[in-house]
Amino acid sequence: MSEKVIRYMPDQIQVRSTGSEEGSSKRTIGGYVVRFNQRSHLIWGEFYERVAKGAFIRSLSENTIKALWNHRSDFVLGSTKNQTLRLHEDNTGLAFEIDLPNNSWGNDAYESIQRGDVDGVSFGFNVRQDAWAYLKDEDVYERTLLEINLHEVSPTPFPAYPDSEVNQRSIEQFGITTKEQRKLEKEQLLLEIDLLALS
The missing domain is CATH 1.20.5 (Single alpha-helices involved in coiled-coils or other helix-helix interfaces)
Incomplete structure (x- = not known):
C-alpha cells in the first residue's frame, strides 16, 4: 500500500450549537472534506489532483475514521465508530459533521472555527487506485484519485505535506x-x- 498522504482543502466550515433537554449544548461543525472533480492547487509544482465521485465508498464502509484537531492523534474530535463523526458522499463531495467533545481541544476547535481562524479541512489517506494524464497544453500532469483509503479528517489552518x-x-x-x-x-x-x- 502507498504511503499516507495528507491533502488540504480550503472550504467553509459551518458551526451549529443546539441546547439539549439536560441544559447542556451540543456543538456541531460540518461542511465538505473535498468536492468531487475540482482541481487542486498545483502540487509540488508538477501536477494537479482531482477526487472522483465514489472514491470514498469502500473506505466509508470498511474503516473506522477519526476526526482529529490539526492531524493530532492525541486530540480526537470524533469517530465514525460512535457516530460523533458522520461522513457521506453526495453529488457535491465528501460531506462531514462532527459533534465536538466538551473538553479543552473541543472548546478550542469550536472557538477557532467560529471566529474563522480555522477554515479548512485536511484528510489523511492512502491511494488505492488512481489515473494519470499528461496535459500537453499546460505541460503538467493531472492525477485523478479513483479510490481512496481514508483514515482521518482534520479541521486545520494550513496544508500539511511531507x-x-x-x-x-x-x-x-x-x-x-x-x-x-x-x-x-x-x-x-x-x-x-x-x-x-x-x-
Missing part, C-alpha cells in the same frame, strides 16, 4: 517526468535534429 525530499521521491515513484526533465529531453531532441540536418 518534506520536499519525500515529495520528489514520490513523484519519481509515479513514473512521471518533471518539467525540468521534459525541458532537457526537448533540448536533446532539438540538438539531435540539428546534427542530423548537418550530416
